[in-house]
Every structure is written in C-alpha cells, then in structure tokens.
Amino acid sequence: MSGELRHDRPSGGILRLTISNPEKRGALDRPILDAIVAAVDGASADGRTRCLVLTGEGRFFSSGYDIGDIPGESFAVEAERIVAHPFAEALRVLDETELPVVAALNGPAIGGGLELALACDLRIAAHGARFGMPPVKLGLVYSHTGIRRFVDTVGAPRTRELFLVGRRIDAVTALAWGLVNDVVEPQGLEAAALDWATEIAANAPLSVAGNKRILREMLRAEGAVSPEVERDLMELRAASFASEDLREGVRAFSEKRPPRWRGR
Secondary structure (H helix, E strand, O other), X not given: OOOEEEEEEEEOOEEEEEEEOHHHOOOXXXXXXXXXXXXXXXXXXXXOOOEEEEEEOOOOOEOOEOOOXXXXXXXXXXXXXXXXXXXXXXXXXXXXXOOOEEEEEOOOEEOHHHHHHHOOOEEEEEOOOEEEOOHHHHOOOOOHHXXXXXXXXXXHHHHHHHHHHOOEEEHHHHHHHOOOOEEEOHHHHHHHHHHHHHHHHOOOHHHHHHHHHHHHHHHHOOOOOOHHHHHHHHHHHHHHHOOHHHHHHHHHHHHOOOOOOOOO
C-alpha cells in the first residue's frame, strides 16, 4: 500500500502538507515524493499561499526512503531510481520555491527523512523526536549534495559524527547542534509551527522571497566541485547501490539484526 500526502489550510496563507504512511513509519515512496513536488509547485503559483508547513502523521515524521520492499533482482536499479529522481526532485522544489517552508518534526526523522527536513527553511521539533543518518549502518554511500546540505547546516565535525558514527541524536542535542531551530512539547508542536508560519505569512512576500533566494545563492556559491570530481563521487554512490552490503544492510534493518558485512 502506498503512502499519501495530505493537504489542509489551517489558516489564511498557510498550506500544511502531512506525510501519511503510518504502516511504514512515514517512509518516502514515489506517490508521496511526487505529491510533494506537485503541492509545492502548485502553492508557489497559486498566489494565495504565503508559507508551507511540512509535517508527519502519528509518531513519525519520516523514516527515509522506501526501499525495503524492492526485490533483490532489481534492487540496485530501483533503489537508485527512487533516490535519484523523485527524492531529488522533492528536495529541488523545496529549495527553489520562493515560499518559506517550516518543518514540524512530530517524531523521528531518519535518513532521507532528515534531509527532507533540512531542505525546509526552519525546523521545530517535538521533545522525544530523534534524528539520524544510517547510511553506514546500511552500506550506502550518501550523495555528496546531501552531505553538503548537512555541512551547511551543522558544520563538518557534526556531519562527520552523523555520517561516520551513525548514531541517532535527540531533539535537545539537535537544537544545540543547530539542526533544529526550536524544541517544544509534543502537544504544543502544531500550535508552535502554525505560530511561526502565521508570523512569516504576515511579512512582506517580496522581502521573504528575496531573502530566501539570497541565502540559497550564498550557500550554493560555497564548496563547488569540479565536473571530474563530481562524476567520481556519483560513480562511488552508484556502486554502493549495486553492492551486496547495501542489500544486506537493508535486510538486517528490516529484520532487526546486526548486519553481516562482506565489503563488496
């Protein structure tokens, strides 16, 4: 069963998008990712939306890419496909929309779910939410563009901690790192996110859009890599999708057991 993206307008000028895939802990599948692209593009053009809120349903914000059920014979191709296209496109529209986006992190944001949150402009987390990047636990080489997003947000030392150690951190630690902007009690998360969105929506739209674009372009100007290096990094990542270790890591995660790495 596929997940869905729910829409509602809690107040004027605010569009709330809710990731709904409770059976898979908010995993990001194609229907959800495609719906994020369509919703953000639509809101950017409708002339009445001033702020977006992105949140999750139930106890999870998002557990990341939905690659656990891909058959072994097509795993390398299909896993890379869902990450490379619909996920990358969802990140792109969140980056490039002139509308500010507030992420209300109601629960764990893991892997691609955490990067999706980082593509939002502001993040408010509920106490008890946990965050982590598990690629080294799964056998995956993460994208260089994704890792750059973490470096821009929390700096190189904390990014190394997330991607080389692979531990999860709690909301209070995430606040200290600058991964989130605020932490509130779970029962107050919805109101806090809407308070922020309402205040943003009341600001001058041209100023908000202009400031967001300047911030985006300043960040893009940092850390560009040559085409040759970028090609090497993309080949390194592609090789990880075809590795035995990634398939073993995903199986072990699903089966809640330690992985048996082979280094190939």
